[in-house]
Amino acid sequence: MSKNSNDITMDIQNLQAKIGDKEILKGLNLKLEPGKVHAIMGPNGAGKSTLSKTLVGHYDVELTGGDIIYKGKNINEMEAEERALEGIFLSFQHPVEIPGVNNAYFLRTALNAKLKHQGKEELNAAEFLRAMKSHLADLGMKSDMISRSLNEGFSGGEKKRNEILQMLILEPEVIILDEIDSGLDIDALRAVSEGINKMKDGKRSFLVITHYSRILDYIEPDYIHVLKDGRIIKTAGPELVSELEENGYDSIEED
């Protein structure tokens, strides 16, 4: 995967990060290409979730070395909200519940923040609801889900659909999906995957973090990266999935 810098959306160079006193990412290199789906697979504790948190500027993570270059710009010091406005989106493994915050109000506030950042006109409540209708239908979400408090009392599947709904309306350029398949039944998995596939436009980059290959039957990856002990030890095509299924992570030899 040797590319010139114009073909790279996000270039992660020698990334080192810790949470608390624990060093987790130990020199991770990864290049996300436009229009490609990158799947990150790895055993528990390898650093998959830390990688996603690091890329979106999570407060838990202390960046101790390396660089994150996004669209040619170093974003190491960029605040989380700026990263989001610039087009980096993380679908959380465990979306937090926020009682008292109306889901529709939250979604419209997020969308309007983005539109304002882009110098576009913000949407009023009626315009927003019209824009939402088709997304809700596509994801098989009931319209009352956006009138409820954000994620409060949502089932695991509803939470994940709500994450995908946010992705659809915010139209990010780098989409990080942290175990989007966990806790989903087959129908929810299909709906969520269709939502993700709908976002494929040949320009967006996807980083799909997963334990299992099941989601990759629905979202076809271009690259499989194996993350182990804080580093990418192998990158290959989709054929690597069956090898991992068969022999596990221990069988993988470093490139």
Add this chain to the structure above:
Amino acid sequence: MKLSNLKNINTQELRSVLDVKGREALLEKFSLLGLPSKKSEEYRYFDVEKLLEPEYKTLNYVPQAIEEGDKIKIVDGIVVTAPKGMRIYYEACEQIDMDHFDPLYYLGHLLSPSTIKIELDGDIHVTIEHHFTQSDALINYRINLYNQANRHSTLYENFVADDIENTLILYGFDLHVAQDSTLRVVKSHTMEDTGYSIVASHRVDVGKQANALFKSFDLGGGQALQLLKVELAEHSHVDASHLLYLNENSKRGTVSQIVHKGEHSTSTQIAKNILDGNARGIFDALIKVEHSAKYTKADQNSKSILLHDKAYMASKPQLEIYIDELEASHGATTGQLDEKQLFYLQSRGISYLEARKILVIAFANTLIEMVKDTRQQERIKASFEEVFYKGHKEYL
């Protein structure tokens, strides 16, 4: 008048200083309870002594002709406007609670031999606006309010002040909630950090099968304390909720006693407190269940969020129970804004300031959205946002 002169004096001296005729029982009661100080249980978190020390000018409360208006407007203790047909009189309060815990309840009555009596007819919604115009003054008045049996009335209470300073307001309601009726009181009070201070001492007497809903929204700065005594008869209910959002050097809050006297009486009391800057919030609330109040249900809860490390919340929910046949619970929590929630909002491009605002409003929303009138709700939300931005100037 210097109220601190009333400290440690006997009934005779008190009668002379206050120029009171008769009213023995009131004088004795005030004398017994004594002028509040920082040692008084009900004023221990509130700097009451500072407010009693200055020499205040006193006002003459001469009733004037009441003009027709869209609300009951009380300027410095005198009613100046009222909606057409509203029955308002000045007369002595006939039903003073002789078991009130607050000495300033009695002082308020002693200083106000004539109270403003308001009778609410039918299913009415009415606004009382308290307007203060005098600096360096002691403004004292009491309102004696009655509703009708089998009726549902709502009272909105708002406050306006001119550019005044060093004034102390002592006011309060004696609310008589008639049998089988509902009285809803929504108090909305936004103050600046300087200007005037208020001690509001209320008594609510809830008749059989009646409902009293008392919702207070105390926002901003300043020094203010509401002291609330509620007595519940058989099958009656009180729903008290208090939202406190303070900034700067404010000291405000609620001291309350809800007394279950009748069987099957129920009470719910919720306090939500948001403290910023150097503010101190007070929620010192007792639910007392007397021997006569079998099958009572009482629930009391206080939740606080501290937005600044110098902010402080004195939260003291208490139960005093004399029977076994009841259901009662109480609790209090204090915390900060949830970092995970804050980050989640920021990760969607919402600024730190807006994310904080969303979470602070979310915390308060359960109480704000209980206000049925959407115009009142919008007013409270607007005041709430004003207080928020004032406390977050550095992020603007």
